[in-house]
Amino acid sequence: MYKIFCRFQNLSQRTLQECFASQSQKAPTEDPDGPSERCTDSAVVNDCRGTEPAVPKPKIANSAVWKYFHKRANLGQSVCKYCEKVVQSTNATNAKRHLKICQPDKHATVVLDDNKSRSKYTVKLTSLSFSKYYEVNHPKQLKFRKALAAIVSGTTITASSLCTEEVREAFHAADPKLRVPHRSTINKDSKALVS
Known part of the structure:
Protein backbone atom coordinates (compact mmCIF):
# COMPACT_ATOMS: atom_id res chain seq x y z
CA MET A 1 0.00 0.00 0.00
CA TYR A 2 2.88 2.33 0.85
CA LYS A 3 4.47 1.68 -2.54
CA ILE A 4 1.24 2.60 -4.32
CA PHE A 5 1.01 5.78 -2.26
CA CYS A 6 4.59 6.70 -3.20
CA ARG A 7 3.82 6.02 -6.84
CA PHE A 8 0.84 8.37 -6.83
CA GLN A 9 2.80 10.96 -4.88
CA ASN A 10 5.43 10.97 -7.63
CA LEU A 11 2.71 11.42 -10.22
CA SER A 12 1.33 14.49 -8.46
CA GLN A 13 3.66 16.72 -10.48
CA ARG A 14 1.93 15.67 -13.67
CA THR A 15 -1.77 15.35 -14.18
CA LEU A 16 -3.24 11.90 -14.54
CA GLN A 17 -4.24 12.67 -18.11
CA GLU A 18 -0.65 13.39 -19.10
CA CYS A 19 0.43 10.19 -17.38
CA PHE A 20 -2.08 8.05 -19.25
CA ALA A 21 -1.31 9.79 -22.55
CA SER A 22 2.42 9.20 -22.17
CA GLN A 23 1.88 5.55 -21.23
CA SER A 24 -0.33 4.89 -24.22
CA GLN A 25 2.24 6.44 -26.60
CA LYS A 26 5.09 4.30 -25.23
CA ALA A 27 5.29 0.77 -26.47
CA PRO A 28 5.58 -1.48 -23.46
CA THR A 29 8.62 -3.69 -23.56
CA GLU A 30 8.11 -7.09 -22.06
CA ASP A 31 10.99 -9.08 -20.75
CA PRO A 32 10.50 -12.85 -20.68
CA ASP A 33 12.12 -12.94 -17.25
CA GLY A 34 9.70 -10.35 -15.86
CA PRO A 35 9.35 -6.62 -15.92
CA SER A 36 12.15 -4.32 -17.02
CA GLU A 37 14.57 -2.86 -14.50
CA ARG A 38 12.62 0.38 -14.21
CA CYS A 39 9.58 -1.51 -12.87
CA THR A 40 9.92 -2.30 -9.18
CA ASP A 41 6.48 -2.64 -7.59
CA SER A 42 3.15 -4.13 -8.61
CA ALA A 43 1.53 -0.81 -9.54
CA VAL A 44 4.47 0.06 -11.77
CA VAL A 45 4.51 -3.47 -13.23
CA ASN A 46 0.90 -3.01 -14.29
CA ASP A 47 1.81 0.36 -15.82
CA CYS A 48 4.71 -1.20 -17.73
CA ARG A 49 2.53 -3.92 -19.19
CA GLY A 50 0.08 -1.38 -20.53
CA THR A 51 -2.72 -1.81 -18.02
CA GLU A 52 -3.99 1.18 -16.12
CA PRO A 53 -4.28 1.04 -12.33
CA ALA A 54 -7.76 0.53 -10.97
CA VAL A 55 -9.58 3.79 -10.33
CA PRO A 56 -12.01 3.78 -7.38
CA LYS A 57 -15.69 4.16 -8.18
CA PRO A 58 -16.85 7.75 -7.95
CA LYS A 59 -19.20 8.54 -5.09
CA ILE A 60 -22.74 9.59 -5.88
CA ALA A 61 -23.09 13.37 -5.79
CA ASN A 62 -25.51 13.88 -2.93
CA SER A 63 -25.31 17.64 -2.66
CA ALA A 64 -27.42 19.96 -4.76
CA VAL A 65 -24.32 22.09 -5.43
CA TRP A 66 -23.24 19.76 -8.23
CA LYS A 67 -25.98 21.17 -10.49
CA TYR A 68 -23.77 24.27 -10.78
CA PHE A 69 -20.36 22.61 -11.26
CA HIS A 70 -18.62 20.28 -13.69
CA LYS A 71 -16.49 17.71 -11.90
CA ARG A 72 -13.07 16.76 -13.16
CA ALA A 73 -12.58 13.85 -10.80
CA ASN A 74 -9.43 12.63 -12.49
CA LEU A 75 -7.82 16.04 -11.92
CA GLY A 76 -9.33 16.63 -8.52
CA GLN A 77 -11.04 19.80 -9.71
CA SER A 78 -14.49 21.28 -10.11
CA VAL A 79 -15.39 24.00 -12.59
CA CYS A 80 -18.11 26.56 -11.91
CA LYS A 81 -20.71 26.67 -14.70
CA TYR A 82 -21.21 30.43 -14.23
CA CYS A 83 -17.74 31.98 -14.00
CA GLU A 84 -15.65 28.99 -15.22
CA LYS A 85 -13.44 29.27 -12.13
CA VAL A 86 -11.60 26.09 -11.21
CA VAL A 87 -12.06 24.95 -7.63
CA GLN A 88 -9.13 22.75 -6.62
CA SER A 89 -11.22 20.07 -4.96
CA THR A 90 -14.16 17.83 -5.68
CA ASN A 91 -15.81 18.10 -2.28
CA ALA A 92 -19.12 19.88 -1.81
CA THR A 93 -17.92 22.23 0.92
CA ASN A 94 -15.42 24.04 -1.28
CA ALA A 95 -17.92 24.18 -4.13
CA LYS A 96 -20.54 25.70 -1.82
CA ARG A 97 -18.02 28.24 -0.55
CA HIS A 98 -17.30 29.36 -4.11
CA LEU A 99 -20.99 29.41 -5.03
CA LYS A 100 -21.70 31.64 -2.02
CA ILE A 101 -19.38 34.26 -3.52
CA CYS A 102 -20.21 33.70 -7.19
CA GLN A 103 -24.01 33.19 -7.05
CA PRO A 104 -25.44 33.97 -3.57
CA ASP A 105 -29.04 33.27 -4.61
CA LYS A 106 -28.10 29.83 -5.96
CA HIS A 107 -26.13 29.16 -2.77
CA ALA A 108 -29.25 29.82 -0.69
CA THR A 109 -31.26 27.30 -2.70
CA VAL A 110 -28.46 24.73 -2.39
CA VAL A 111 -28.36 25.14 1.38
CA LEU A 112 -32.15 24.72 1.57
CA ASP A 113 -32.10 21.64 -0.66
CA ASP A 114 -29.27 20.03 1.30
CA ASN A 115 -31.04 20.69 4.59
CA LYS A 116 -34.26 19.16 3.24
CA SER A 117 -32.49 16.05 2.02
CA ARG A 118 -30.56 15.76 5.28
CA SER A 119 -33.72 16.11 7.38
CA LYS A 120 -35.32 13.34 5.31
CA TYR A 121 -32.79 10.88 6.73
CA THR A 122 -32.64 12.10 10.31
CA VAL A 123 -34.57 10.30 12.98
CA LYS A 124 -36.82 12.41 15.11
CA LEU A 125 -36.57 11.44 18.76
CA THR A 126 -39.24 12.18 21.28
CA SER A 127 -38.03 14.01 24.32
CA LEU A 128 -37.83 11.84 27.37
CA SER A 129 -38.50 13.19 30.80
CA PHE A 130 -36.31 11.82 33.53
CA SER A 131 -37.83 13.96 36.23
CA LYS A 132 -39.05 12.41 39.43
CA TYR A 133 -42.55 13.88 39.13
CA TYR A 134 -45.04 14.87 36.44
CA GLU A 135 -44.83 18.44 35.22
CA VAL A 136 -47.29 20.90 36.77
CA ASN A 137 -49.32 21.10 33.54
CA HIS A 138 -49.21 17.35 32.79
CA PRO A 139 -52.74 15.92 32.21
CA LYS A 140 -52.41 13.31 34.97
CA GLN A 141 -51.19 15.88 37.48
CA LEU A 142 -54.03 18.28 36.56
CA LYS A 143 -56.59 15.49 36.88
CA PHE A 144 -55.13 14.56 40.29
CA ARG A 145 -55.36 18.18 41.50
CA LYS A 146 -58.98 18.34 40.35
CA ALA A 147 -59.78 15.08 42.22
CA LEU A 148 -58.16 16.41 45.41
CA ALA A 149 -60.16 19.64 45.10
CA ALA A 150 -63.36 17.59 44.70
CA ILE A 151 -62.52 15.58 47.84
CA VAL A 152 -61.91 18.74 49.90
CA SER A 153 -65.00 20.55 48.62
CA GLY A 154 -67.37 17.54 48.75
CA THR A 155 -66.37 15.90 52.06
CA THR A 156 -65.21 16.85 55.53
CA ILE A 157 -61.58 15.97 54.71
CA THR A 158 -59.37 19.05 54.92
CA ALA A 159 -56.53 19.98 52.61
CA SER A 160 -54.01 19.76 55.45
CA SER A 161 -55.03 16.15 56.13
CA LEU A 162 -54.35 15.31 52.45
CA CYS A 163 -50.84 16.72 52.80
CA THR A 164 -49.72 14.37 55.60
CA GLU A 165 -46.82 12.00 55.07
CA GLU A 166 -49.04 8.87 55.22
CA VAL A 167 -51.39 10.16 52.51
CA ARG A 168 -48.41 11.20 50.33
CA GLU A 169 -46.99 7.67 50.65
CA ALA A 170 -50.37 6.17 49.67
CA PHE A 171 -50.54 8.38 46.56
CA HIS A 172 -46.91 7.55 45.80
CA ALA A 173 -47.77 3.83 45.92
CA ALA A 174 -50.57 4.45 43.39
CA ASP A 175 -48.40 6.52 41.03
CA PRO A 176 -44.83 7.46 42.00
CA LYS A 177 -44.77 10.47 39.67
CA LEU A 178 -47.82 12.17 41.23
CA ARG A 179 -46.99 15.12 43.42
CA LYS A 191 -62.87 27.17 45.94
CA ALA A 192 -62.62 27.47 42.15
CA LEU A 193 -64.49 24.17 41.77
CA VAL A 194 -67.35 25.25 44.07
CA SER A 195 -67.80 28.70 42.54
Missing part, protein backbone atom coordinates in the same frame (compact mmCIF):
# COMPACT_ATOMS: atom_id res chain seq x y z
CA VAL A 180 -49.39 16.12 46.19
CA PRO A 181 -49.75 19.89 45.91
CA HIS A 182 -49.47 22.27 48.85
CA ARG A 183 -52.59 22.67 51.00
CA SER A 184 -53.10 26.28 49.85
CA THR A 185 -53.15 25.07 46.23
CA ILE A 186 -55.73 22.39 47.11
CA ASN A 187 -57.89 24.99 48.92
CA LYS A 188 -57.63 27.40 45.98
CA ASP A 189 -58.64 24.62 43.54
CA SER A 190 -61.59 23.57 45.73
Whole structure:
Protein backbone atom coordinates (compact mmCIF):
# COMPACT_ATOMS: atom_id res chain seq x y z
CA MET A 1 0.00 0.00 0.00
CA TYR A 2 2.88 2.33 0.85
CA LYS A 3 4.47 1.68 -2.54
CA ILE A 4 1.24 2.60 -4.32
CA PHE A 5 1.01 5.78 -2.26
CA CYS A 6 4.59 6.70 -3.20
CA ARG A 7 3.82 6.02 -6.84
CA PHE A 8 0.84 8.37 -6.83
CA GLN A 9 2.80 10.96 -4.88
CA ASN A 10 5.43 10.97 -7.63
CA LEU A 11 2.71 11.42 -10.22
CA SER A 12 1.33 14.49 -8.46
CA GLN A 13 3.66 16.72 -10.48
CA ARG A 14 1.93 15.67 -13.67
CA THR A 15 -1.77 15.35 -14.18
CA LEU A 16 -3.24 11.90 -14.54
CA GLN A 17 -4.24 12.67 -18.11
CA GLU A 18 -0.65 13.39 -19.10
CA CYS A 19 0.43 10.19 -17.38
CA PHE A 20 -2.08 8.05 -19.25
CA ALA A 21 -1.31 9.79 -22.55
CA SER A 22 2.42 9.20 -22.17
CA GLN A 23 1.88 5.55 -21.23
CA SER A 24 -0.33 4.89 -24.22
CA GLN A 25 2.24 6.44 -26.60
CA LYS A 26 5.09 4.30 -25.23
CA ALA A 27 5.29 0.77 -26.47
CA PRO A 28 5.58 -1.48 -23.46
CA THR A 29 8.62 -3.69 -23.56
CA GLU A 30 8.11 -7.09 -22.06
CA ASP A 31 10.99 -9.08 -20.75
CA PRO A 32 10.50 -12.85 -20.68
CA ASP A 33 12.12 -12.94 -17.25
CA GLY A 34 9.70 -10.35 -15.86
CA PRO A 35 9.35 -6.62 -15.92
CA SER A 36 12.15 -4.32 -17.02
CA GLU A 37 14.57 -2.86 -14.50
CA ARG A 38 12.62 0.38 -14.21
CA CYS A 39 9.58 -1.51 -12.87
CA THR A 40 9.92 -2.30 -9.18
CA ASP A 41 6.48 -2.64 -7.59
CA SER A 42 3.15 -4.13 -8.61
CA ALA A 43 1.53 -0.81 -9.54
CA VAL A 44 4.47 0.06 -11.77
CA VAL A 45 4.51 -3.47 -13.23
CA ASN A 46 0.90 -3.01 -14.29
CA ASP A 47 1.81 0.36 -15.82
CA CYS A 48 4.71 -1.20 -17.73
CA ARG A 49 2.53 -3.92 -19.19
CA GLY A 50 0.08 -1.38 -20.53
CA THR A 51 -2.72 -1.81 -18.02
CA GLU A 52 -3.99 1.18 -16.12
CA PRO A 53 -4.28 1.04 -12.33
CA ALA A 54 -7.76 0.53 -10.97
CA VAL A 55 -9.58 3.79 -10.33
CA PRO A 56 -12.01 3.78 -7.38
CA LYS A 57 -15.69 4.16 -8.18
CA PRO A 58 -16.85 7.75 -7.95
CA LYS A 59 -19.20 8.54 -5.09
CA ILE A 60 -22.74 9.59 -5.88
CA ALA A 61 -23.09 13.37 -5.79
CA ASN A 62 -25.51 13.88 -2.93
CA SER A 63 -25.31 17.64 -2.66
CA ALA A 64 -27.42 19.96 -4.76
CA VAL A 65 -24.32 22.09 -5.43
CA TRP A 66 -23.24 19.76 -8.23
CA LYS A 67 -25.98 21.17 -10.49
CA TYR A 68 -23.77 24.27 -10.78
CA PHE A 69 -20.36 22.61 -11.26
CA HIS A 70 -18.62 20.28 -13.69
CA LYS A 71 -16.49 17.71 -11.90
CA ARG A 72 -13.07 16.76 -13.16
CA ALA A 73 -12.58 13.85 -10.80
CA ASN A 74 -9.43 12.63 -12.49
CA LEU A 75 -7.82 16.04 -11.92
CA GLY A 76 -9.33 16.63 -8.52
CA GLN A 77 -11.04 19.80 -9.71
CA SER A 78 -14.49 21.28 -10.11
CA VAL A 79 -15.39 24.00 -12.59
CA CYS A 80 -18.11 26.56 -11.91
CA LYS A 81 -20.71 26.67 -14.70
CA TYR A 82 -21.21 30.43 -14.23
CA CYS A 83 -17.74 31.98 -14.00
CA GLU A 84 -15.65 28.99 -15.22
CA LYS A 85 -13.44 29.27 -12.13
CA VAL A 86 -11.60 26.09 -11.21
CA VAL A 87 -12.06 24.95 -7.63
CA GLN A 88 -9.13 22.75 -6.62
CA SER A 89 -11.22 20.07 -4.96
CA THR A 90 -14.16 17.83 -5.68
CA ASN A 91 -15.81 18.10 -2.28
CA ALA A 92 -19.12 19.88 -1.81
CA THR A 93 -17.92 22.23 0.92
CA ASN A 94 -15.42 24.04 -1.28
CA ALA A 95 -17.92 24.18 -4.13
CA LYS A 96 -20.54 25.70 -1.82
CA ARG A 97 -18.02 28.24 -0.55
CA HIS A 98 -17.30 29.36 -4.11
CA LEU A 99 -20.99 29.41 -5.03
CA LYS A 100 -21.70 31.64 -2.02
CA ILE A 101 -19.38 34.26 -3.52
CA CYS A 102 -20.21 33.70 -7.19
CA GLN A 103 -24.01 33.19 -7.05
CA PRO A 104 -25.44 33.97 -3.57
CA ASP A 105 -29.04 33.27 -4.61
CA LYS A 106 -28.10 29.83 -5.96
CA HIS A 107 -26.13 29.16 -2.77
CA ALA A 108 -29.25 29.82 -0.69
CA THR A 109 -31.26 27.30 -2.70
CA VAL A 110 -28.46 24.73 -2.39
CA VAL A 111 -28.36 25.14 1.38
CA LEU A 112 -32.15 24.72 1.57
CA ASP A 113 -32.10 21.64 -0.66
CA ASP A 114 -29.27 20.03 1.30
CA ASN A 115 -31.04 20.69 4.59
CA LYS A 116 -34.26 19.16 3.24
CA SER A 117 -32.49 16.05 2.02
CA ARG A 118 -30.56 15.76 5.28
CA SER A 119 -33.72 16.11 7.38
CA LYS A 120 -35.32 13.34 5.31
CA TYR A 121 -32.79 10.88 6.73
CA THR A 122 -32.64 12.10 10.31
CA VAL A 123 -34.57 10.30 12.98
CA LYS A 124 -36.82 12.41 15.11
CA LEU A 125 -36.57 11.44 18.76
CA THR A 126 -39.24 12.18 21.28
CA SER A 127 -38.03 14.01 24.32
CA LEU A 128 -37.83 11.84 27.37
CA SER A 129 -38.50 13.19 30.80
CA PHE A 130 -36.31 11.82 33.53
CA SER A 131 -37.83 13.96 36.23
CA LYS A 132 -39.05 12.41 39.43
CA TYR A 133 -42.55 13.88 39.13
CA TYR A 134 -45.04 14.87 36.44
CA GLU A 135 -44.83 18.44 35.22
CA VAL A 136 -47.29 20.90 36.77
CA ASN A 137 -49.32 21.10 33.54
CA HIS A 138 -49.21 17.35 32.79
CA PRO A 139 -52.74 15.92 32.21
CA LYS A 140 -52.41 13.31 34.97
CA GLN A 141 -51.19 15.88 37.48
CA LEU A 142 -54.03 18.28 36.56
CA LYS A 143 -56.59 15.49 36.88
CA PHE A 144 -55.13 14.56 40.29
CA ARG A 145 -55.36 18.18 41.50
CA LYS A 146 -58.98 18.34 40.35
CA ALA A 147 -59.78 15.08 42.22
CA LEU A 148 -58.16 16.41 45.41
CA ALA A 149 -60.16 19.64 45.10
CA ALA A 150 -63.36 17.59 44.70
CA ILE A 151 -62.52 15.58 47.84
CA VAL A 152 -61.91 18.74 49.90
CA SER A 153 -65.00 20.55 48.62
CA GLY A 154 -67.37 17.54 48.75
CA THR A 155 -66.37 15.90 52.06
CA THR A 156 -65.21 16.85 55.53
CA ILE A 157 -61.58 15.97 54.71
CA THR A 158 -59.37 19.05 54.92
CA ALA A 159 -56.53 19.98 52.61
CA SER A 160 -54.01 19.76 55.45
CA SER A 161 -55.03 16.15 56.13
CA LEU A 162 -54.35 15.31 52.45
CA CYS A 163 -50.84 16.72 52.80
CA THR A 164 -49.72 14.37 55.60
CA GLU A 165 -46.82 12.00 55.07
CA GLU A 166 -49.04 8.87 55.22
CA VAL A 167 -51.39 10.16 52.51
CA ARG A 168 -48.41 11.20 50.33
CA GLU A 169 -46.99 7.67 50.65
CA ALA A 170 -50.37 6.17 49.67
CA PHE A 171 -50.54 8.38 46.56
CA HIS A 172 -46.91 7.55 45.80
CA ALA A 173 -47.77 3.83 45.92
CA ALA A 174 -50.57 4.45 43.39
CA ASP A 175 -48.40 6.52 41.03
CA PRO A 176 -44.83 7.46 42.00
CA LYS A 177 -44.77 10.47 39.67
CA LEU A 178 -47.82 12.17 41.23
CA ARG A 179 -46.99 15.12 43.42
CA VAL A 180 -49.39 16.12 46.19
CA PRO A 181 -49.75 19.89 45.91
CA HIS A 182 -49.47 22.27 48.85
CA ARG A 183 -52.59 22.67 51.00
CA SER A 184 -53.10 26.28 49.85
CA THR A 185 -53.15 25.07 46.23
CA ILE A 186 -55.73 22.39 47.11
CA ASN A 187 -57.89 24.99 48.92
CA LYS A 188 -57.63 27.40 45.98
CA ASP A 189 -58.64 24.62 43.54
CA SER A 190 -61.59 23.57 45.73
CA LYS A 191 -62.87 27.17 45.94
CA ALA A 192 -62.62 27.47 42.15
CA LEU A 193 -64.49 24.17 41.77
CA VAL A 194 -67.35 25.25 44.07
CA SER A 195 -67.80 28.70 42.54
